[in-house]
Amino acid sequence: MAVKVSMTVNGKSVSHEVEERTLLVSYIRETLRMTGTHVGCDTAQCGACTIHMNGRAVKSCNILAMQAEGASITTIEGVANADGTLHPMQAAFKEHHGLQCGFCTPGMVMSAIDLVKNFPDTTEQQIREQLDGNLCRCTGYHNIVKAIKAAAADPASAKAGV
Amino acid sequence: MYAFKYAKAKSVADAATSIAADPDAKLLAGGQSLIAAMKLRLSQPSALVDLGNIADLRYTRIEGDTLVVGAMSTHAFVAACADVRKAIPALAALAGDIGDRQVRNMGTIGGSIATNDPAADYPAGCVGLGATIITTKRKIAADDFFGSMYETALEPGEIITAVSFPIPKRAAYIKFKNQASRFALVGVFVAETPAGVRVAVTGAGPGVFRVAEMEKALSAKFAPESVANIKVPADNLNADLHAQADYRAHLVTVMAKRAVAKASE
Numbered sequence A: 001m002a003v004k005v006s007m008t009v010n011g012k013s014v015s016h017e018v019e020e021r022t023l024l025v026s027y028i029r030e031t032l033r034m035t036g037t038h039v040g041c042d043t044a045q046c047g048a049c050t051i052h053m054n055g056r057a058v059k060s061c062n063i064l065a066m067q068a069e070g071a072s073i074t075t076i077e078g079v080a081n082a083d084g085t086l087h088p089m090q091a092a093f094k095e096h097h098g099l100q101c102g103f104c105t106p107g108m109v110m111s112a113i114d115l116v117k118n119f120p121d122t123t124e125q126q127i128r129e130q131l132d133g134n135l136c137r138c139t140g141y142h143n144i145v146k147a148i149k150a151a152a153a154d155p156a157s158a159k160a161g162v
Numbered sequence B: 001m002y003a004f005k006y007a008k009a010k011s012v013a014d015a016a017t018s019i020a021a022d023p024d025a026k027l028l029a030g031g032q033s034l035i036a037a038m039k040l041r042l043s044q045p046s047a048l049v050d051l052g053n054i055a056d057l058r059y060t061r062i063e064g065d066t067l068v069v070g071a072m073s074t075h076a077f078v079a080a081c082a083d084v085r086k087a088i089p090a091l092a093a094l095a096g097d098i099g100d101r102q103v104r105n106m107g108t109i110g111g112s113i114a115t116n117d118p119a120a121d122y123p124a125g126c127v128g129l130g131a132t133i134i135t136t137k138r139k140i141a142a143d144d145f146f147g148s149m150y151e152t153a154l155e156p157g158e159i160i161t162a163v164s165f166p167i168p169k170r171a172a173y174i175k176f177k178n179q180a181s182r183f184a185l186v187g188v189f190v191a192e193t194p195a196g197v198r199v200a201v202t203g204a205g206p207g208v209f210r211v212a213e214m215e216k217a218l219s220a221k222f223a224p225e226s227v228a229n230i231k232v233p234a235d236n237l238n239a240d241l242h243a244q245a246d247y248r249a250h251l252v253t254v255m256a257k258r259a260v261a262k263a264s265e
């Protein structure tokens, strides 16, 4: 059986026939061919698949595409400017060496943008707590936390929105 | 995941009709427990009836001396809600410490209590505060709602619409987290309610349970030392790779002491 699903992804309307059981992450990666959103665990543990649904960070491996019907979705491909300048959070990860292999990074950045939006005057302790849903096997988190703190303090972050 | 049919319910009445029409259909709330179970093929519904579009199920409001929380209120919503933070800060804190931020943005109170995971947080909050679960068919006292692991008093086709919490004089919830899953290895909710002191424990046993001896001691004197020497028997407690039963029994006393101290702040 197939059903029709429609949503807005990074500002563009998309609509496809999918199986009811299609996960949102499969729709993004396999149907829309946007492979920036990663699948690390497929069991809602690691956060590599984090995207924004109606402005909130969620794990797209644990959501059906149909649950996002009519929603506004932002993926990692949608955060930089059209001219390629990085989002302040991406720039901070680059500046502070917040990544090594980079596998967790798209999810980290999406989660971090949501974190700073919800906790604008965030502390190191709070960043560590609120980053519970994202695992990194390389960095030891220290530089990720530094990057998020720096991005939170960067006035460009508030303007960048997303 | 096995194939299934999918429908978005427009209203609670619409969901009730769809769910009554197919005995193998299941309700879908945030999907944070159900989708994982379906991926593992532990659950194989013929159809999902999605409550996600029913905006009237997502609210919190004060009604007299109770706080009412709509079934589709997400954990993040409850944690951030000014009414909840003011009326029952312990409940806002409980919701704000479930899983991780992404899970809290999807998971709901209705889905959590309908699942009744033996290590979930909300069952302790509901029993600890003496809540009432409101469904499409009736009102159920939290004491009668939660059974042993994953069992509840819900009948087929019955939909939780809200949970009503009596506003306590003081309350606190402390959990010792399983570091990997963040579920409670042991969590204790303590409340001084208009109907007396209640102590509810999650994570330690096959289901949430109250500790009468602690309630009695705290009624006499609401202070950490009142529970410091009260031990629950380890006999019926959970034992698994994360902790032995006697360790969980020990944690019940420690978490209870800390919860009483926090509630007294």
Ligand SMILES: Cc1cc2nc3c(=O)[nH]c(=O)nc-3n(C[C@H](O)[C@H](O)[C@H](O)COP(=O)(O)OP(=O)(O)OC[C@H]3O[C@@H](n4cnc5c(N)ncnc54)[C@H](O)[C@@H]3O)c2cc1C
Residues within 6 Å of the ligand: A043, A044, A045, A062, B026, B027, B028, B029, B030, B031, B032, B033, B034, B035, B036, B051, B071, B097, B098, B099, B100, B103, B106, B107, B108, B109, B110, B111, B112, B113, B114, B115, B117, B119, B120, B121, B122, B154, B158, B159, B160, B161, B181, B182, B183, B184
């Ligand atoms: C990584 C991770 C960590 C987690 N950590 C914790 C934790 O620390 N503490 C904790 O307590 N929980 C934790 N959870 C579970 C989480 O709280 C879930 O959100 C919750 O258990 C289920 O809520 P849901 O809205 O997602 O329900 P769903 O998964 O959609 O549904 C669960 C079940 O409830 C039924 N149901 C849903 N709504 C209703 C209703 N209104 N009436 C009747 N039946 C209904 C469904 O049919 C289904 O059987 C975690 C989950 C994940 C993925």
Ligand code: FES
Residues within 6 Å of the ligand: A038, A039, A040, A041, A042, A043, A044, A045, A046, A047, A048, A049, A050, A059, A060, A061, A062
């Ligand atoms: S792939 Fe979704 S949380 Fe790991």
Ligand code: FES
Residues within 6 Å of the ligand: A098, A099, A100, A101, A102, A103, A104, A105, A135, A136, A137, A138, A139
């Ligand atoms: S940079 Fe390799 S997993 Fe995080």
